[in-house]
Amino acid sequence: MNVNQIAKIGMLIGEPARTTMLMALMDGQALTATELARCANVTPQTASAHLAQLTEAGLLCMHKQGRHRYHRIASSEIAKMLESVMEVAVGQIPQSARVVTGPKDEALRKARTCYDHFAGRLGVAITDSLISSQYLEFDDEAGIITKKGIKHLAAFDIDVSGGHGKRKSRRPVCRPCMDWSERRPHVAGIVGAAVRDHFFRQNLVKRIQGSRALVITRSGEMALKKIFGIGQLR
Amino acid sequence: MNVNQIAKIGMLIGEPARTTMLMALMDGQALTATELARCANVTPQTASAHLAQLTEAGLLCMHKQGRHRYHRIASSEIAKMLESVMEVAVGQIPQSARVVTGPKDEALRKARTCYDHFAGRLGVAITDSLISSQYLEFDDEAGIITKKGIKHLAAFDIDVSGGHGKRKSRRPVCRPCMDWSERRPHVAGIVGAAVRDHFFRQNLVKRIQGSRALVITRSGEMALKKIFGIGQLR
DNA sequence: CCGATACTTCGCTCTGCAACGAAGTATCGC
DNA sequence: GCGATACTTCGTTGCAGAGCGAAGTATCGG
Numbered sequence: 001m002n003v004n005q006i007a008k009i010g011m012l013i014g015e016p017a018r019t020t021m022l023m024a025l026m027d028g029q030a031l032t033a034t035e036l037a038r039c040a041n042v043t044p045q046t047a048s049a050h051l052a053q054l055t056e057a058g059l060l061c062m063h064k065q066g067r068h069r070y071h072r073i074a075s076s077e078i079a080k081m082l083e084s085v086m087e088v089a090v091g092q093i094p095q096s097a098r099v100v101t102g103p104k105d106e107a108l109r110k111a112r113t114c115y116d117h118f119a120g121r122l123g124v125a126i127t128d129s130l131i132s133s134q135y136l137e138f139d140d141e142a143g144i145i146t147k148k149g150i151k152h153l154a155a156f157d158i159d160v161s162g163g164h165g166k167r168k169s170r171r172p173v174c175r176p177c178m179d180w181s182e183r184r185p186h187v188a189g190i191v192g193a194a195v196r197d198h199f200f201r202q203n204l205v206k207r208i209q210g211s212r213a214l215v216i217t218r219s220g221e222m223a224l225k226k227i228f229g230i231g232q233l234r
Numbered sequence: 235m236n237v238n239q240i241a242k243i244g245m246l247i248g249e250p251a252r253t254t255m256l257m258a259l260m261d262g263q264a265l266t267a268t269e270l271a272r273c274a275n276v277t278p279q280t281a282s283a284h285l286a287q288l289t290e291a292g293l294l295c296m297h298k299q300g301r302h303r304y305h306r307i308a309s310s311e312i313a314k315m316l317e318s319v320m321e322v323a324v325g326q327i328p329q330s331a332r333v334v335t336g337p338k339d340e341a342l343r344k345a346r347t348c349y350d351h352f353a354g355r356l357g358v359a360i361t362d363s364l365i366s367s368q369y370l371e372f373d374d375e376a377g378i379i380t381k382k383g384i385k386h387l388a389a390f391d392i393d394v395s396g397g398h399g400k401r402k403s404r405r406p407v408c409r410p411c412m413d414w415s416e417r418r419p420h421v422a423g424i425v426g427a428a429v430r431d432h433f434f435r436q437n438l439v440k441r442i443q444g445s446r447a448l449v450i451t452r453s454g455e456m457a458l459k460k461i462f463g464i465g466q467l468r
Numbered sequence: 469c470c471g472a473t474a475c476t477t478c479g480c481t482c483t484g485c486a487a488c489g490a491a492g493t494a495t496c497g498c
Numbered sequence: 499g500c501g502a503t504a505c506t507t508c509g510t511t512g513c514a515g516a517g518c519g520a521a522g523t524a525t526c527g528g
Contacts, residue, residue, distance in 0.1 A: 002414070003253050005323040010247030015486075019241040033505060046487055048506055058326045067495040067504045081322045084315040089239040091311060092292040141423040142376025142407035173376035173407065180236065189375040249516075267475060280517055282476055301474045301525040 012057055013085060017042050018050045022073075022082055025060070027113040027212040030070035079115035083177055083188075090180040107213035109181040110233060111205065117192025118199070119179050121233050122216070126195060127187045129228035136174075136187065143174045145191055153191075156227050158198045160191050199223070246291055247319060251276050252284045256307075256316055259294070261347040261446040264304035313349035317411055317422075324414040341447035343415040344467060345439065351426025352433070353413050355467050356450070360429060361421045363462035370408075370421065377408045379425055387425075390461050392432045394425050433457070 012018055017040040024039045025031060031039075037047035051071055054060040061074040073079050100106065111122035118126060130136035135149030145153075145160055150172065153160055160172050174189035186192070199205045204220035207213075216224065216233070224230040246252055251274040258273045259265060265273075271281035285305055288294040295308040307313050345356035352360060364370035369383030379387075379394055384406065387394055394406050408423035420426070433439045438454035441447075450458065450467070458464040 002320070002323055002327065003250065003257055005327055006257070006319055007248055007250045007253040009319055009323055009326075010244050010249070010253060012248070013244030014241055014246070014248040015244070016237065016241045017486080019237050019244060023237055023240070034503095042486085043488060044505065045489085045507085049486080052506085059322075069505070077318075077322055077325065081315075081318040084311075084318045085240055085243055086236070088293075088311055088315050089236055089243055092243075093236065093239055137407075139407045141409040142378075144376075144378055144407060173371075173373045173378060175375040251516080268473095276516085277518060278475065279477085279519085283516080286476085303475070 008057060009059070009081075012054055012059060013082070015050070016040075017046065018054060021047070021050065021071075022054070022059070023086075024212075025071065025073050026079065026082060026086075026115055027207075028073065028079075028115045029207075030063075030072035032068045032070060036071065073115065076116060080175075083114070086180055087178040090178070090183075104211065104213070107208060107211065111214040111216060112212045113196065113207075113214065114177060114179075114186075114188070117177070117186070117188045117196050118214075119177070119186055120181055120213075122214070123186035123192075124179055124182045124184055125230050125233060126224075126228055127185065129230055130187065130191075133229070136191070138176060138185065138187075140176070140185075143176055143187065143189075143191075145172050145174065153194070153227075156198070156223075158194050158227075160194045242291060243293070243315075246288055246293060247316070249284070250274075251280065252288060255281070255284065255305075256288070256293070257320075258446075259305065259307050260313065260316060260320075260349055261441075262307065262313075262349045263441075264297075264306035266302045266304060270305065307349065310350060314409075317348065320414055321412040324412070324417075338445065338447070341442060341445065345448040345450060346446045347430065347441075347448065348411060348413075348420075348422070351411070351420070351422045351430050352448075353411070353420055354415055354447075356448070357420035357426075358413055358416045358418055359464050359467060360458075360462055361419065363464055364421065364425075367463075370425070372410060372419065372421075374410070374419075377410055377421065377423075377425075379406050379408065387428070387461075390432070390457075392428050392461075394428045 013022065020040040021036045024036060033047050033051055034044055036051065037044045040047060051060065055062050055071070058074055059078050060071050062069050062071050100109070109120050111118065111120045113119065114123065117123065127136070127138070130149060131138055133152070135146055135152055137144050137146065150160055172190055174187055174191040176185035177188035177192070179186045199220065202219070202223070203217060204223045205214045205216050208215055247256065254274040255270045258270060267281050267285055268278055270285065271278045274281060285294065289296050289305070292308055293312050294305050296303050296305050343354050345352065346354045348357065351357065361370070361372070364383060365372055367386070369380055369386055371378050371380065384394055406424055408421055408425040410419035411422035411426070413420045433454065436453070436457070437451060438457045439448045439450050442449055
């Protein structure tokens with residue numbers, strides 16, 4: 001029966017140290033066992049045991065590089081699952097209890113990665129811009145990029161045609177992802193990933209060391225203005 | 235910090251008795267504590283404790299009716315989360331280990347509900363039919379119903395316009411849901427729910443008592459043929 | 469009012485597993 | 499080669515929480 005398999009996954013997600021590690025990996029980066037141990041406030045041995053379990057179950061994958069072992073989320077399916085758990089988790093917290101905890105938190109709320117796409121005010125602003133320009137139509141369940149949208153993004157070298165042009169007739173669709181800080185959906189899926197890739201490739205954003213938060217560079221600000229008509233983010 | 239909230243949800247999903255109950259509720263029905271106790275092979279006291287936790291955390295909701303207490307999945311968000319966990323869980327099982335366990339299993343594989351839409355060969359067949367008639371365009375992440383599709387379904391009294399016609403310009407989108415038995419996506423979201431609702435309202439399918447499996451009635455067979463061009467399901 | 473059914477609360481036991489210290493293996497830089 | 503760093507394996511401890519029996523509360527049908 002696959003109930004055991006499901007329970008196992010829940011059990012893996014359900015231990016605070018492991019949860020913390022998974023959350024740390026939710027920006028799509030690969031981290032070493034020691035880094036993850038620090039995140040979770042446990043000793044390396046403990047972290048190692050947890051990571052072995054997560055890898056064994058297929059939630060993470062690992063690749064050795066010299067004496068380091070880099071761990072990351074094994075697939076976008078796993079990321080999507082974790083996202084949906086996060087969505088539910090945030091939904092359960094009464095709004096009154098949601099607290100902004102400081103400048104580090106503030107940076108996260110401004111701009112961060114969410115596995116393979118942008119989140120925070122940056123992610124939401126990009127999404128809103130795409131919608132108001134009628135480049136994107138959005139719904140609770142999914143979204144579609146319009147022909148105008150494809151053309152507009154292509155003009156800036158952002159390809160959302162779905163990569164390998166499987167079925168060319170098909171309009172690319174994308175997925176809304178609930179933003180836990182903004183409490184509104186931002187664009188994930190092909191479109192989100194394409195935008196993120198472009199911004200990283202062109203050095204329009206940089207990671208803040210040891211955090212999921214991002215800094216938007218000077219040229220990034222300009223690109224946001226040009227591509228999405230976004231001024232300074234609050 | 236919301237890591238604790240996430241961990242709590244994982245922990246709740248991660249206990250086999252609770253997992254079993256949640257899975258039993260994944261067909262969208264409301265079940266009593268005793269029924270759920272039987273499913274999970276635990277005593278009523280134990281089940282009661284589990285149900286209290288699940289309700290407290292907002293995964294389930296409960297309504298009293300005389301001396302019975304009916305429990306069900308609290309929202310489609312929760313159902314979606316559980317679905318995504320199931321999807322990952324099934325993905326992890328090596329194909330060699332996937333076993334068909336008997337006639338009860340066979341009934342489930344043929345036709346069942348998956349929270350608010352159809353799954354199994356029935357769900358997949360409906361989805362395939364919609365796609366091949368170009369009523370539906372599908373992708374890994376989402377799908378769109380075409381204008382032809384809306385019209386076709388509307389002709390059979392299946393309304394997929396999104397209910398309250400919020401933004402009329404918007405093409406209704408829907409969500410693919412990975413079918414654990416067929417290993418292919420079937421249509422969920424607005425379209426899936428609309429089809430399911432229609433079939434239940436018109437008595438085209440019936441629940442098999444004490445199971446998530448469905449029986450397709452005589453008139454159901456006819457409707458499948460007429461609406462979707464589906465003959466006898468294997 | 470009755471006894472029956474549905475469910476919960478309490479108190480106890482017992483297991484599973486997270487955590488760490490100590491010691492082992494692998495790879496670095498030199 | 500050597501000592502340092504990154505990570506794992508092993509053995510032990512300690513605690514959280516799942517499970518049930520017993521007893522309590524609520525609602526049924528008569």
